[in-house]
Amino acid sequence: MTQQKHVTLVITHALRPENGAAYEAWLGKIMPVAAEYPGHLGANVIRPVDGQGMWNIVIRFDTLEHLYGWTQSETRQRLVDEITPLLAEGDRTEVRTEAAFWFTPPAPHLRQPKRWKQFLITLLVIFPSTNLVPHITGALLPTLKGSLILHLINDACVVALVVWFWMPIVTRIFAGWLKKA
Template sequence: MPHQQHVTLVVTHHLAPGQEQAYEAWLKRIMPDAATFTGHLGVNVIRPSGSEQAYTVLVRFDNLDNLYRWIHSPQRVQYIEQVTPLLLGSDHIEIRPGAEFWFTPPSANVRTPAKWKQFLITLLVIFPSTNLVPWFWSQLLPGLSGSLAGHLLNDASVVALVVFLWMPLVTRQFHQWLTRH
């Protein structure tokens, strides 16, 4: 995997019964510390739904080197020691390149969504974004419409909205439907 590619640390935690409140408090402590590391791009937490009792935490970094600095930092090691008593086992981590984590199930018990469902969810996010963002920027900065700078601004805005806002929200909202047989 190239060191310049965005990466996502996918952490799966299966909590011991009754540890939800302590785990949520732990999340509130670790997330701001992770955000102070160079290259940190954000965190999404997928909380348990239905019969699935696993938390999945997605921590994004701008490259693999910066992610490794976080993974091997004394702060993270200390946080892992704190959370271990709250878990049914050890934490399970994976490192995923790019944005493929959107449709990666949090555990082996959950199916990867059908490609047609992935297509529909992606279209649901991309179609309005690619229509509304250019309209928004043309209203705000009419002089950029049709120019290379205008296209760059539109594309950058759409990608940022999709990666950091819409896909995490939509995949969480449609999780049940995506993973249904």
């Protein structure tokens, strides 16, 4: 059974608080229209917390082509043009095909962990990997010792371990600590 991947469009709109009701009415118009487009999988609106004017809309599509069908459509452009006068910073969009980075927050309103925490977590997985892998590959491939080929194999093994094994585990284990201020 193949796992269906989806793409996500994250839209961020900054508004002045007095424009909230007009923006809600606009959302009531654009959301059903977006839902009619092929491949639409759903949408969520993350309303601003008190005193802030940052709205985030998360729309999921089954394929990148379907997402672009919506984002590049004349209908969406017309509706965005309609709301643009209320936006303080314009229509900011970001397409995410998957978690592009280990430390990308799961929701647009969350902040990334502090850089020093990202550094420590990354060091935690890189240091042992870069020290263990060369010993193992050196023992398994003694004829390649000191060669660029062995160096390439070591680098490929370290990157694979970090990307597909260590970082998913370590970021899950330290998730609470990473989220703290």
